[in-house]
Amino acid sequence: MERIPILKMGAFLLVTIQVDMHDKLAMTLQDDLTARISKERARGVLIDISALDVVDSFIGRMIANISGMARVLDAETVVVGMRPSVAITLVELGLPLEGVHTALNVEKGMALLRKRLGTPV
């Protein structure tokens, strides 16, 4: 079955979405990620969606949900690399992802996570 890989980088987990998201894949990711956060005791999650060029309300809500679940498990989520068209679509869909941190690229996202968690660089 198709899965989205979750990489561990120190105290952070890195998820890069490289394929078209469909609903089932999104649900699997949600399960996998929450399991990994609790298993690895991760403090931060980086979701790279720079390869994602189509979103719908389901995927948008899923991103918000993952962020919410991670927060409950005491991990900060940063969504990085969102494309302009995706950002506009999410806003038009009325899903401005309140409470989700965002950054322009992985590097900046990592810096943001470190800053928020007080981890030395």
Next chain:
Amino acid sequence: MKQGAPGSRIPALLKSQEKEILADWIGEQLASITQRPDLLKESDLREQSRAFLAALQNATQRGALEDITGEEWSGVREQLAELSRTRALAGFSPTETATFVLSLKQPLFNRLRAEVRDAEALADETWRASVMLDKLGLHTVELFQHSREEVIARQQKELLELSTPVVELWDDVLALPLVGTLDSERTQVVMESLLQKIVDSGASIAIIDITGVPTVDTLVAQHLLKTVAATRLMGADCIISGIRPQIAQTIVHLGVNLGEVTTKATLADAFKIALERTGASVHRPKAAEEHRAG
């Protein structure tokens, strides 16, 4: 009545007396008050008239007089299209453009009168010629209007692009000075160009300056908030600046909630905050300070 309009003498008349009709017609056009010697040279007018009459003559030989949409009339239509376009661009009025075709009536009717003796037949022929020329005239006006609309659409597009420049103020700091009213179409363009620029430059702060926006109502505020939300999704911060006292009052009276958006009264203040957030700072050199003091 596809076959050259049997019974009508107009095609034959146009063929046999083309030269005379052309001479009369050009005379008519030159005498007309709608002729514009300032916009169109007489030689060009003569050439246009000659070519049009030749095409008309050709079309009437082959096609029906009543149906100018037929294939036989394509040459005539093309000529009219070209003529309408050039005249619209040159600044002719619709009347002046349509007169080109309609002024052909008089010479043609005169020839018919000389040719056709029978009163009833004359009336028929005159009616046919009149209907044909009216249709061509209307067609001309339509094309003229179309050319004008094309110009307007192009200008609108250019204006839209001109009015949304995104400027780089500093490393990591972008500014978007908005001038004019914000509607949904413009918001779209503004949003797209701002987000694209953020991707290109990797900026982390964008300042939207609304000094040039005359009024802010709930709709405009909503558009602004949308842009801010989209910018935030991209991972950049957004500051709204240039809020005049009047607009601040309106925003509160309307009950618009700007939420956590940072707002500043002037672009200078916003720039200062942006510099602080990116970790940069601007100092006056010591020498200059002493110079000012001394």
